[in-house]
Amino acid sequence: MNKQEHILALLQHGDSFFPSGAVSFSWGLEMLKQDDFVSSKHDVESFLTNQLAERWAPFDRVVLAHTFDQSDAIDDVIKIDRLVECMTLPTELREGSKRLGAALCSTYAKLGVAKAEQYQQLIFDDAALGHLSVTQALIWKAIGLDKNSVLTLSAYNFCVAIFGAALRLGLVGHIDCQNSLTKVRTLISDYIALPVTDIENIHAFTPNADIASMRHENTGTRLFAN
Amino acid sequence: MSTLSLQFTKNVEGKTYLENQYASYPFHICRTQYFENDPPGMANVYIQSASGGIYENEELTTNVTANSHSYSHITTQASTIVHGMSNGGALQTVNVNATNHAYTEFISDPLILFPESRLRSNINVYADETSTAIVADAFLLHFLKGDDDLFKQLNTYLQVYTENGELLAKDVYRATPENFLNDNRHFISMGTLTLVNRANICDKLLTPVRQIVESDNKIYGGATLLPNNCGLMVKFLAPDGDSLKKALLRCWVSMRESIIGIRPNIRKK
Numbered sequence: 423m424n425k426q427e428h429i430l431a432l433l434q435h436g437d438s439f440f441p442s443g444a445v446s447f448s449w450g451l452e453m454l455k456q457d458d459f460v461s462s463k464h465d466v467e468s469f470l471t472n473q474l475a476e477r478w479a480p481f482d483r484v485v486l487a488h489t490f491d492q493s494d495a496i497d498d499v500i501k502i503d504r505l506v507e508c509m510t511l512p513t514e515l516r517e518g519s520k521r522l523g524a525a526l527c528s529t530y531a532k533l534g535v536a537k538a539e540q541y542q543q544l545i546f547d548d549a550a551l552g553h554l555s556v557t558q559a560l561i562w563k564a565i566g567l568d569k570n571s572v573l574t575l576s577a578y579n580f581c582v583a584i585f586g587a588a589l590r591l592g593l594v595g596h597i598d599c600q601n602s603l604t605k606v607r608t609l610i611s612d613y614i615a616l617p618v619t620d621i622e623n624i625h626a627f628t629p630n631a632d633i634a635s636m637r638h639e640n641t642g643t644r645l646f647a648n
Numbered sequence: 649m650s651t652l653s654l655q656f657t658k659n660v661e662g663k664t665y666l667e668n669q670y671a672s673y674p675f676h677i678c679r680t681q682y683f684e685n686d687p688p689g690m691a692n693v694y695i696q697s698a699s700g701g702i703y704e705n706e707e708l709t710t711n712v713t714a715n716s717h718s719y720s721h722i723t724t725q726a727s728t729i730v731h732g733m734s735n736g737g738a739l740q741t742v743n744v745n746a747t748n749h750a751y752t753e754f755i756s757d758p759l760i761l762f763p764e765s766r767l768r769s770n771i772n773v774y775a776d777e778t779s780t781a782i783v784a785d786a787f788l789l790h791f792l793k794g795d796d797d798l799f800k801q802l803n804t805y806l807q808v809y810t811e812n813g814e815l816l817a818k819d820v821y822r823a824t825p826e827n828f829l830n831d832n833r834h835f836i837s838m839g840t841l842t843l844v845n846r847a848n849i850c851d852k853l854l855t856p857v858r859q860i861v862e863s864d865n866k867i868y869g870g871a872t873l874l875p876n877n878c879g880l881m882v883k884f885l886a887p888d889g890d891s892l893k894k895a896l897l898r899c900w901v902s903m904r905e906s907i908i909g910i911r912p913n914i915r916k917k
Contacts, residue, residue, distance in 0.1 A: 457868070476827055508818045511881055513872045627821035627828075629838060633883055636870025640858055 423566045432571055435562065436578050438586065443525035444579060447518050448587035448646035449473065450631035453638040455591050459630060463598045466588040470581060470602070471609060473628060478580055479613040481509070481626040482555040486576055487618040489559035490569045493537070499556060500544070502621060506553040509624065512635040514648035521647070523552035530561045537564035570614065577610045587646060650675060650706065655713040656691055656720040656752070663689035664718040674699035675708075678725075685913050687751065690719035692915070695756075701729030702738045702759075702767065709741045714750035714779070723915055727757040727788070727889070732764035733800070741770040746779035746844075747811060751907075755900055757917075758786035758837065758892055761799035768803040776811040777846045782903055784896055786839035787823075788889045795833075798825040808844050808878050816878035835868065835885035837892040841899045844879040845907075853906045854880055860898050866891040 423431065434440065451469060454460040460469055485506055492498040510516040524545055530538030538561050544550035555576065562572045585599040594602070635648055652675035657667035666680055678694040686692070695710070702708065714720050730738065746752050759767070773781050787802060801824050808817040819840075829836070843850065850873055861869035861882050869884025882899045886892035897914065905911045 459868075472827070480822075505815070505818075507875050508815050509820065511817065511819055511872065511874060512870075516875060625820035625822055627823055629821075629828075629883065629885060630868070633868055633870040633885065636872040636883065637862060639870075639872060640862065 428567070428571065431565065431567065432575060435565070435567075436575050436582075438582055441529050442579065443522055444583040445586060446647045447522065447583060448591070449515065449518070449584065449648060450628075450634040450638070451584060451587050452591060452644060452646045453634035453641065454630065455593060456641070457634065457637070459634070460593065463594050463602070466584070466593050466598075467602050467605070469631070470584050470606065473580070473584065473631065474577065474606065474609060474613060477626045477628050477631075478577060479616060480619075481624045482576065482580075483573055483613060483616075484618055484621060484624045485553075485555040486559040486573055487569060488621045489556050490563050490572055493560050493563050496540075496544070499560065500550050503551045503553055503556045505621065505624070506556060507551050509626075510553070512632050512639075514635045514639055515632070518648040519554045520552050522554040523557035526554065526557045526561060527552060530565075535561055535564050537561055573614045574610070577614070581606060581610075590645060650708045651711070652677070652695065652709070653711040653713075654693060654720075654722065655715065656718040656750075657715045658689065658718045661689070664691040664720055666691065666693070667715070675710075683913055685910050686721070687719040687908050687910070690721055692721045692723075694723055694725050696725045697728065701731050702740060703731050704733035704738060705736045706738045707741075708739070710743070712742070712744045712752060712754060714744070714746040714752035714781070716748035716750060719751045721753045721755065723754075724756045725917060727760050729760045729790075730762060730765040730767050730799070732762050733766050734764070737766035737768060737801070739768045739770070742772070742783075744771075744773045744775075744781050744783060746773075746775040746781045748776065748778060750779045752780070753782040753900070753904070755782065755784045755896075758788045758839070758889065758896075759802075760788050760790050760889075761802060762790050763797040764800055766800040766802075769805070771804075771806045772809065773807070773842070773844050774809045774811055774813070775844045775846070779845075780847075780907065781844040782900065783842045783844070784839070784900065785842070786837065786892055786896055788837035788892055789825075789829075798829075800824070806840070806842065808842070808874070816876040817874045819881075834887055837886045837889060839882075839884050839886060839892050839896045841882040841896060841903070842874075842879060843881075843903055846878055848877070849907065850874075850877075850880040853903060856906055857882055857899055857902045860902050861895065864891075864895055864898075867895050869895065
């Protein structure tokens, strides 16, 4: 893939037009709004930057990087997948991650990506779990993206998912989202440049969002799956 | 390194007793006590510290072994102060091992994180499919020298394993003043109560404990089932030590009552 094609690939796979299924997930934001912890544009930005700093950077980013490096050793990838399962404690976040991972495999399998089809089969066979960050790294590497692009795409998609949820919850407007996306560019770049720790050292500290997700399991009216 | 080892065994009369014990400074334990409204023969042990808390460069390890069909409840006599540290940190490890229908509770009072304190806390629970363990883990910030002089870091590792060492659930976080305190500093403490049980009773337990933690207006809390069907977890943020301790207590009472069928007496401290 030449540089121009690489840019086009990033635009295609990072576009909300791409059928990733992420539109159904708020990652705790819906409940935080319902519980009056998030009520403004500023709050949404704080939520997102906290998620990037305390969840995406020390956890998802490291999972993505290790999966990318070990994508040809599928048994090692499955071990990472199982670790993500063990370390994603709120049920809705855990199930949401697997649902999105399975959806990603399904979409890319239909697009003819052999790696997606292979991992989808492992999920069907209960040999793998298919957590989102694991499937993202596997599949995006298979379509020819380099590690930096995979990390960038993951972070960007996460931000778009959060802002998409915030938009539907009436917390922000379209222009707010674009302004915020511009603001977090530097932050994402800084996190991507951080050294990748050992996979056993992944960690996350987002108690508000975790608790919100736990409470969301018990709500009757909801827009989002988590 | 300082070590406390407690091994609980059920005797032929059905009473759980301390078959083996070892305590090095600063650990001290009271004699085993037996209370009304506990499961039959449940041994209660209070852990005390002779030193008044956790200090820089200390390594404290507590090993609890709950043998076949034993019932045990281990608690601390009071909250544990984690003192300020100039350069290094401290390490506290709790290993709980429950086998063959054992039931054990490790309900420690919250850690109080003094300014400049830095602690790594490891909690490892090994339990087979027939056993049950309930473990409390909580911390509270202390604003001893004003609002700007706070703890440095709390690294917590809570890991749940099968009896063969296969990982089932893992909660790892690194709390600092920056990532824990909100702008308004409303919540200054966090509590977690983890029930480890693989016998499919957790679905039934989730509803009452969730009701408790979600209906308490002073705290922000929730409950969820853990991965690999290994139990459930209650987590909450609280604005002060009183709310934290009361919420922990109510959740523990609910879990005990749901599992054993008898409401336990509140421990005198």
